[in-house]
Amino acid sequence: GIQSVPFPVPYFHRCLVWLKSRVARTLDVEAAVKAAKNAFPIWSSKSPLERSQILNKLADLIEHDLEAFAQADVMLNIEMGGYGPNFYRLNSCLLWFCSVAGLISPWNLPLYLLTWKIAPAIACGNTVVAKPSEMTSVTAWMMCKLLEKAGVPHGVVNVVFGMGTKAGEALVCHPDVPLISFTGSTLTAQRITEKSAPHCKRLSLELGGKNPAIIFDDADLAQCIPTTLRSSFANQGEICLCTSRIFVQRGIYSEFLKRFVAEAKKWKVGNPSDPTVDKAQAEGARVLCGEGVDSLALPAGNRKGYFMLPTVIAEVKDESCCMQEEIFGPVTCVVAFDTEEEVIERANSVKYGLAATVWSSNVGRVHRVAKRLQSGLVWTNCWLVRDLNLPFGGMKASGVGREGAKDSYEVLVSHKLLHIPQ
Numbered sequence: 333g334i335q336s337v338p339f340p341v342p343y344f345h346r347c348l349v350w351l352k353s354r355v356a357r358t359l360d361v362e363a364a365v366k367a368a369k370n371a372f373p374i375w376s377s378k379s380p381l382e383r384s385q386i387l388n389k390l391a392d393l394i395e396h397d398l399e400a401f402a403q404a405d406v407m408l409n410i411e412m413g414g415y416g417p418n419f420y421r422l423n424s425c426l427l428w429f430c431s432v433a434g435l436i437s438p439w440n441l442p443l444y445l446l447t448w449k450i451a452p453a454i455a456c457g458n459t460v461v462a463k464p465s466e467m468t469s470v471t472a473w474m475m476c477k478l479l480e481k482a483g484v485p486h487g488v489v490n491v492v493f494g495m496g497t498k499a500g501e502a503l504v505c506h507p508d509v510p511l512i513s514f515t516g517s518t519l520t521a522q523r524i525t526e527k528s529a530p531h532c533k534r535l536s537l538e539l540g541g542k543n544p545a546i547i548f549d550d551a552d553l554a555q556c557i558p559t560t561l562r563s564s565f566a567n568q569g570e571i572c573l574c575t576s577r578i579f580v581q582r583g584i585y586s587e588f589l590k591r592f593v594a595e596a597k598k599w600k601v602g603n604p605s606d607p608t609v610d611k612a613q614a615e616g617a618r619v620l621c622g623e624g625v626d627s628l629a630l631p632a633g634n635r636k637g638y639f640m641l642p643t644v645i646a647e648v649k650d651e652s653c654c655m656q657e658e659i660f661g662p663v664t665c666v667v668a669f670d671t672e673e674e675v676i677e678r679a680n681s682v683k684y685g686l687a688a689t690v691w692s693s694n695v696g697r698v699h700r701v702a703k704r705l706q707s708g709l710v711w712t713n714c715w716l717v718r719d720l721n722l723p724f725g726g727m728k729a730s731g732v733g734r735e736g737a738k739d740s741y742e743v744l745v746s747h748k749l750l751h752i753p754q
């Protein structure tokens with residue numbers, strides 16, 4: 333939905349960050365890596381308790397300034413109207429990893445995804461160079477000031493503000509950075525994999541999705557419809573875990589579609605011309621609500637922004653672009669299916685494998701389907717139930733490796749065997 337809040341960060345700060353993001357490149361990365369290397373012996377020799385105390389202090393400071401962070405995020409994130417999931421969880425990242433122990437993050441949920449990487453990395457005793465997205469850097473910059481206040485020693489966390497192809501790539505290619513933890517698009521991950529290959533770097537890759545919701549005719553629609561609306565349109569569909577392919581069993585297809593579209597039309601939003609929607613129509617699909625169908629009524633303050641209505645597309649072919657490619661916006665496709673066997677095959681027929689949702693009151697069926705879905709996460713009769721303790725990550729083109737308490741630890745530490753003869 334549309335958020336209209338006063339902008340707390342002075343405009344010149346925004347310009348400063350924008351300008352800096354255009355100039356930071358190899359030399360900045362070189363200096364950041366040097367600072368991280370110098371700080372490593374001191375930081376890694378601190379006890380886990382000392383490190384956790386500093387992280388707790390940082391969490392407290394962010395909590396104290398939470399409203400300012402949230403407002404900066406809302407105003408600066410292109411097309412980001414909501415800040416619910418971002419701020420709901422970012423502090424739990426910091427707190428979570430406090431007792432345990434290098435980094436490129438995307439523009440959506442910027443501070444949450446940055447802290448999700450920084451906190452476990454430094455808790456383990458690493459020092460880091462982090463590169464937030466050039467499109468949403470301000471909250472990272474605000475956090476840098478708090479790092480110092482929290483007592484994080486100089487050089488432990490180094491944030492480089494720059495373009496992906498410059499600062500990001502310099503980090504990926506730097507011989508003294510043995511590990512890259514990346515969250516972002518599959519396309520960028522392919523490039524990072526190629527560029528880091530000559531250095532044999534350890535990679536953790538959290539990437540895009542084309543997530544299915546499978547709705548059987550015994551599903552509780554009173555619960556399923558509001559949850560599937562949220563899973564399709566929350567944060568404007570700009571969460572990697574959002575649903576974008578809804579498979580509905582034929583017996584309830586018409587009823588589902590009618591109720592789903594009626595509810596989607598109640599969401600309040602705006603008006604860009606998204607080429608993928610034109611593409612859907614060209615491919616024979618029917619746009620039932622949203623772009624090109626309904627008109628927009630934006631508040632005056634939002635008319636210069638980029639807004640799009642929740643858009644529902646039906647009768648779209650599985651092999652079409654809208655069903656195969658990640659749109660990363662408030663667009664979802666609804667199609668009918670007949671059998672369990674058929675829907676598993678169709679749900680798996682994309683290159684991605686991040687998250688899936690299964691709706692049924694038959695527990696045996698839920699287990700059978702979940703087991704066969706090629707997906708890093710499967711939610712049954714719910715969506716976005718997250719516990720930072722549990723492994724998070726995708727299959728196929730949605731990622732390599734898992735992050736989460738124990739899983740991040742495994743990515744971020746190197747085991748060493750020491751043999752001492754008696």
Ligand code: NAD
Pocket residue numbers: 436437438439440445463464465466494495496497499500501504515516517518519520521523524538539540541571572658660686726730731
């Ligand atoms: P993006 O791949 O364009 O950029 C991500 C980051 O990589 C940015 O900081 C960018 O500057 C940097 N980058 C770009 N080119 C680079 C290069 N050649 N070398 C090194 N770094 C480079 O992604 P985005 O548009 O910022 O984010 C949206 C994508 O992220 C979507 O695909 C979404 O699904 C995915 N995402 C995944 C998760 C997850 O946990 N699986 C979470 C959030 C977002």
